[in-house]
Amino acid sequence: MAKEPERLSAQQRSKIRRLTDPKEIAPDEEGGELNIVPFLDIITNVMMFVLATVSVTFTATIDTAPPRAGGRSSAKPDQPSLGLTVIVVQDGFSVKARGGNVAPGCQEAGAGLAIPKKNGDYDYALLGACAKRLKGLSPDFAGETSVTVSANPNIPFQAIVSTMDAVRKDESGECATDKDGVWAGVGCLFPDVNFGLAR
Amino acid sequence: MQQPPGPGAPGGPPQQPIPRAKPASMATYKRVLRKEYNRKRLEPEINFLNITAMMDMMTIILVFLLKTMSASSASMPQSNDLQMPKSIMTSEASQEGVAVLISKSHIVVDDNVVCPVPSDPTHGIEGKYKRSGPNDLYIVPLANSLQSWRERDKQVRAATGAKDLRSEAIVIADSNTPYRLLVEVLFTLGQTEFSKFHLMVLQGAKK
Numbered sequence: 001m002a003k004e005p006e007r008l009s010a011q012q013r014s015k016i017r018r019l020t021d022p023k024e025i026a027p028d029e030e031g032g033e034l035n036i037v038p039f040l041d042i043i044t045n046v047m048m049f050v051l052a053t054v055s056v057t058f059t060a061t062i063d064t065a066p067p068r069a070g071g072r073s074s075a076k077p078d079q080p081s082l083g084l085t086v087i088v089v090q091d092g093f094s095v096k097a098r099g100g101n102v103a104p105g106c107q108e109a110g111a112g113l114a115i116p117k118k119n120g121d122y123d124y125a126l127l128g129a130c131a132k133r134l135k136g137l138s139p140d141f142a143g144e145t146s147v148t149v150s151a152n153p154n155i156p157f158q159a160i161v162s163t164m165d166a167v168r169k170d171e172s173g174e175c176a177t178d179k180d181g182v183w184a185g186v187g188c189l190f191p192d193v194n195f196g197l198a199r
Numbered sequence: 200m201q202q203p204p205g206p207g208a209p210g211g212p213p214q215q216p217i218p219r220a221k222p223a224s225m226a227t228y229k230r231v232l233r234k235e236y237n238r239k240r241l242e243p244e245i246n247f248l249n250i251t252a253m254m255d256m257m258t259i260i261l262v263f264l265l266k267t268m269s270a271s272s273a274s275m276p277q278s279n280d281l282q283m284p285k286s287i288m289t290s291e292a293s294q295e296g297v298a299v300l301i302s303k304s305h306i307v308v309d310d311n312v313v314c315p316v317p318s319d320p321t322h323g324i325e326g327k328y329k330r331s332g333p334n335d336l337y338i339v340p341l342a343n344s345l346q347s348w349r350e351r352d353k354q355v356r357a358a359t360g361a362k363d364l365r366s367e368a369i370v371i372a373d374s375n376t377p378y379r380l381l382v383e384v385l386f387t388l389g390q391t392e393f394s395k396f397h398l399m400v401l402q403g404a405k406k
Contacts, residue, residue: 006223006224006227007223008222008223008227008228008231009221009222009223011222012222012223012228012231016228016231016232016235017235019232019235019236020232020235020236020238020239021239022239022240036250036254037250040250040254043257047261057401058401058402058403059283059292059399059400059401059402060286060288060289060290060291060292060399060400060401060402061288061290061292061293061369061397061398061399061400062286062288062397062398062400063293063395063396063397063398064395064396064398065394065395065396066385066386066388066389066393066394066396088378151378152378153321153322153323153377153378153379154321154377154378154379155377155378156374156375156376156377156378157284157372157373157374157375157376157377157378157381158284158285158374158375160284160378160381161284161285161286161374161398161400162284162286164286165286165287165288168287176290195381195382195385197336197382197386
């Protein structure tokens with residue numbers, strides 16, 4: 001005869017029920033972590049707002065030095081130098097090189113504005129081409145990197161900066177300073193800028 | 200007819216206690232308890248997200264962003280009063296030197312306003328701020344402010360054993376600043392022993 005299974009008493013059943021009842025986890029025991037999800041929502045919104053409103057601008061600096069007597073040319077005294085000077089006036093650019101004025105068209109010496117305004121705007125492309133042509137006149141000028149920029153008192157700073165950009169390097173754009181701060185690159189024209197004093 | 204007294208009734212025979220069921224053996228009890236435990240055990244569920252690692256990462260990114268923005272000139276005020284000129288330059292902006300701001304209304308050195316810019320600045324700063332009248336290029340309040348900066352910078356350079364004792368200046372000028380005013384500021388900088396100027400421009404112009 002099969003043995004009848006043992007039956008638990010009422011007390012035993014009650015105790016088992018009590019012991020195995022799933023307990024609710026108290027809010028302060030919940031993993032021991034702070035619920036920072038709402039905080040994160042706020043932070044994410046703020047960050048997106050900040051990033052959307054801040055306009056990131058990239059800046060650069062043009063290095064220049066006070067004018068020095070005799071210029072910064074490294075040319076020897078007996079070596080001919082170009083001594084390029086660009087004067088920004090109301091109607092265009094007046095260019096002076098080798099002590100003389102460059103005539104209109106930038107081909108020869110003579111009186112007049114070398115590069116007049118075109119359609120009411122300064123012709124920076126022609127100024128760049130003129131600087132390149134003047135530098136190529138003689139191999140003696142190949143190492144010359146300084147230009148003197150002067151202007152009428154009312155010429156805005158933007159025109160001065162664009163003038164410096166125009167004579168800094170040619171279309172190839174290969175011009176940068178090496179670790180010693182010396183300009184190097186086949187595209188360098190006149191990256192060293194000195195300002196002339198307009199009195 | 201007299202009713203026989205009920206159980207427990209006063210005067211009746213004493214009531215016999217209900218016999219308690221015999222408890223099961225300890226082995227059976229434990230087996231059932233274990234079985235119940237397993238049946239009622241809660242499935243492990245993720246009640247929270249562990250985002251500590253992500254918070255660390257976000258904090259680092261935030262600090263990095265703020266540091267970059269403050270170090271670069273991205274935080275440079277771009278308002279109607281000061282719009283920097285655009286240039287084709289792509290080199291990194293120099294951060295060394297005293298910052299001299301030339302806005303449409305003021306000249307500012309290191310966050311201190313030193314003198315006002317007239318409404319028509321084509322003739323430079325007003326004569327009363329110059330050393331010897333309106334034709335002079337030397338701006339006295341600007342020079343005074345720069346001289347104290349130069350003295351401090353010179354002492355710092357000497358104390359740190361720097362080979363180069365020359366001071367530098369970062370000139371941040373509005374794009375409409377007339378050449379005359381720019382030259383006055385550069386001249387004054389030169390007179391107060393600043394020998395290298397960095398003209399701040401915005402990248403992005405097309406040649």
